[in-house]
Amino acid sequence: MPKFAKSLALVLVALPLALPAFAADYTKGTVQKVDARAKKLTIKHEELANLDMPAMTMVFVVADPSMLEKAKEGQAIEFVAERIRGKLTVIEMK
Numbered sequence: 184m185p186k187f188a189k190s191l192a193l194v195l196v197a198l199p200l201a202l203p204a205f206a207a208d209y210t211k212g213t214v215q216k217v218d219a220r221a222k223k224l225t226i227k228h229e230e231l232a233n234l235d236m237p238a239m240t241m242v243f244v245v246a247d248p249s250m251l252e253k254a255k256e257g258q259a260i261e262f263v264a265e266r267i268r269g270k271l272t273v274i275e276m277k
């Protein structure tokens with residue numbers, strides 16, 4: 184139940200800002216750098232279909248700072264990113 188509530192909260196936060204494809208699939212990536220102070224993650228990611236972006240290494244902000252605690256450099260992750268107020272933001276990560 185808490186997990187559902189969290190997902191719902193994310194949907195409610197992201198809905199007015201996100202473009203059509205909210206039900207985005209997870210994209211694979213590798214964490215290259217964790218910047219806890221700036222709340223940013225550098226991720227080498229595969230193609231992000233919802234953002235029309237090819238595979239590359241780039242910096243994302245995170246929607247939830249707790250993601251930074253879970254992320255370690257060199258870690259393989261699956262994540263969902265959206266453009267929120269002009270910033271590419273990781274909104275889900277596993």
Ligand SMILES: [Cu+2]
Nearest residue numbers: 236239240241
């Ligand atoms: Cu990119």
